[in-house]
Amino acid sequence: MSEAPRIVDSTIRQLADILVCPACHGALEWIEETLQCAPCRRQYPVREGVVLMADAGDDEGATRDGESILERHLRQERAAVESGRRIRRLRRELHIVTDALCEQPVSESLLALGCRGGRFSSPMQSAARLLIEADRHPEVVRYAVQRAMNPSRVAALACLPEQLPFRDDSIDGAVCVRLSHRIESDSRREATLHELLRVASRFVLFSFSDTVSLPNLSRRIRARPINEGTMRFAAVTDIGAAHGAVITHRETVSPLGSRQHYVVMEKKP
Numbered sequence: 001m002s003e004a005p006r007i008v009d010s011t012i013r014q015l016a017d018i019l020v021c022p023a024c025h026g027a028l029e030w031i032e033e034t035l036q037c038a039p040c041r042r043q044y045p046v047r048e049g050v051v052l053m054a055d056a057g058d059d060e061g062a063t064r065d066g067e068s069i070l071e072r073h074l075r076q077e078r079a080a081v082e083s084g085r086r087i088r089r090l091r092r093e094l095h096i097v098t099d100a101l102c103e104q105p106v107s108e109s110l111l112a113l114g115c116r117g118g119r120f121s122s123p124m125q126s127a128a129r130l131l132i133e134a135d136r137h138p139e140v141v142r143y144a145v146q147r148a149m150n151p152s153r154v155a156a157l158a159c160l161p162e163q164l165p166f167r168d169d170s171i172d173g174a175v176c177v178r179l180s181h182r183i184e185s186d187s188r189r190e191a192t193l194h195e196l197l198r199v200a201s202r203f204v205l206f207s208f209s210d211t212v213s214l215p216n217l218s219r220r221i222r223a224r225p226i227n228e229g230t231m232r233f234a235a236v237t238d239i240g241a242a243h244g245a246v247i248t249h250r251e252t253v254s255p256l257g258s259r260q261h262y263v264v265m266e267k268k269p
């Protein structure tokens, strides 16, 4: 961590150029190692290379059973390695992300929201000069940057998904895969997509658990427990339209029907 402070510094400064206060969208200024909002005076420290803009309050790094968020991610990764089915899904997701990025011109900056240890770091770094790994948990973001192939071009940000600290249209594109169904309320889930489309000037790759997908409908009919974090395709389309974005591509992991639907939303100039 101490070997290249200058490189990390310069990446944080590049990131800070496009950041605004998540609470009031005011301009930020450096006060030593902290970003301070000029209008509302809120302060956002930089700790171990991560700009901290999430309200840490309730669940800073710990799950209910005391396992840290990072430990949970690592455990899930190990489980994925042991389960062929999940490995196939992850590989398919990597394809979806890579294909979507290949359709786009090289970007100045890309945002990976819900980066979960840098799952898509490799194709995203190849497609952009600056990759912003973002998650609400700082330790997860730190882990992603440590694993990046070129950390000098990766910036680390802890922020709330429904309150993105960027100016309008300030990044070229955003990838937000397998995050929205974990956001508890309908309004926060929709707010997250609104925010992604507000800050991205060209495209958003977004995945959501489709309310009327076959697996979700089938579980509902059989009165089986269901993750309630679903969205309807029409709602996703409407949110896109509100930002001048259209869905140019849609697919699922399995052609036989899966919960997660992946859409590429492009803003037309």
Ligand SMILES: [Zn+2]
Pocket (backbone or CB within 6 Å): 021, 022, 023, 024, 025, 026, 037, 038, 039, 040, 041, 042
């Ligand atoms: Zn502010």
